[in-house]
Amino acid sequence: MVMASSSSSSPEEQCGAEVSDNYETTCWGCGLRVMLPSCASIFKCGWCGAITDQNKKKRDEKCLGWRLLRDRCFLSAVLVFMFFVIFGGVWAMYPVVFSVSILWGIFHSIITTILSIATISFFSLAAFRCAGIPPNILWGSYPTVGKGDLENYTFCHYCLKPKSPRAHHCRSCGKCILDMDHHCPFIGNCVGAANHYSFICFLISAVLSTIYVSIMSAYTSLHIWPPSSYSLSRLKGITGRDLAWRLVNEIFIAFLRSALFLSARGLLLVYLFIASVSLQIGLSVLLWQQLSFIYQGKTFLSNLSSQADNDEEEKKDCQNLVRFFGFQHPVSRFLSNFRVTRKRHDT
Incomplete structure (x- = not known):
């Protein structure tokens, strides 16, 4: 039973395929047998829409354990450095800050607490939360797969299961990640659909924290x-x-x-100033790059925006940031709804 063919659909190519030598193969998605020309190494099933690459071979992943160990070392080093900056900065700065004024010291204590909790919380969510796994779908046999159920799906030879069009296999994590942006060794995790928001929030809080540390370390150093x-x-x-x-x-x-x-204390303040300024520059560049990709509707590895006209793309660009940060509706819409309900209440 022949239910699929290659992606080319012109009549000339079909006639040429009939004359040339054909061979029989099986679609991995629905299990149907297909007849293909001998030159067709990549084909798309006409029934389920799955894409098969005959030339793609599974690569050896002997270094997976070393990559996981590397990520754990980077993650531990980043956590130790963050706690060192927090507690070391409090030890070095706050005797001077509280000597100026008690209210001044309480004010900076509140700012330090907020920035520290926000940075560590978003870092933990980005590092220890799953980056996003493609949904599990039925595949492998004709009765379970309907027409077009695996449209543009490919087969992952590492995970041995279907991979959605917006998924990418990470060799460091050893699994497919949905909407994968990149693998960050400093958080020991991929940045994908489930933790991309936490990663961006971590970058924002880290940049604000480094700015605060550099200003306070310079201010305290002048006093001592x-x-x-x-x-x-x-x-x-x-x-x-x-x-x-x-x-x-x-x-x-x-x-x-x-x-x-x-x-x-003075030597520690000098170190905190140099380290915070250096991190501030690097994190700001990374944050700007990430926000520019989100603004364009892209990730580092794939294009998330659908193809549209140029005018529509320009209108959608500004909405990408709004959708990413969860502000689905503009403020004016809420204000207009509030006016309408208030008028109805008055009447």
């Missing part, structure tokens, strides 16, 4: 930095550009000389 001494007598007789250069050089050397007398 040892006084620097420099002599301007060496600058006598120097004019022009040499004077400005020698003045900056003298101030910088005096600043470094005073850094030798920093306490443990």
Whole structure:
């Protein structure tokens, strides 16, 4: 029984296929037998819509255990660093902050608590939550698969089950991920349909936290930095550009000389400032890249937006961010509904 053919459908190609040597194969989706030309290595079943690639072979995944170990090490290192920044920053900054004013210290304590809880919570959701598995569907036999049930589905030779059009197999996780964006070793997990929102929220909270840490570490360092001494007598007789250069050089050397007398809190504040600024730059670039992909309706690996006219694509671009963050309806719609209900109540 022949129920399927290759994806080409022109009459000339069909005639050519009848003359050429044909061979019989079986569709993996519905189990029906199909007759294909000998040159057809990739074909689409005309009944269930499943796509079969005869040339695709399963790759060896001997390094899966090492990838999992690598991800666990990165994940542990990130968690240790986050707790080190939180508790180390509190130990180094808050004696100075509370010495300025109690209300000032309480205000910054609230900000630190909110940023810390938000960052750790979203990081945990992105790291320990499943990234999204394609739905389990019936396949393999004609009675269970209806016409078009596996439209554009491919067979995953790693998971040995159907893979939806928007799914991608991650060799680090060892499973297919729905709407996979990328595999992030720092969270030890893929970024997919189920945790993409948590990952973006983590990036936003992490960028805000690093900005806050850099500002507070610089502010606290100014209060505990040892006084620097420099002599301007060496600058006598120097004019022009040499004077400005020698003045900056003298101030910088005096600043470094005073850094030798920093306490443990001061050294930790210097490290927190450098680390937070470095992370701030890297996370901001990553966040901007992720938001630009979402704005375009894409992920790092696949295109999520459906094909449409250019005018419609421009209108849909701004709605991609709105849909992603869960704001399905504009504020004006709620305001208009509120006005309508209020008028009806008054009458």
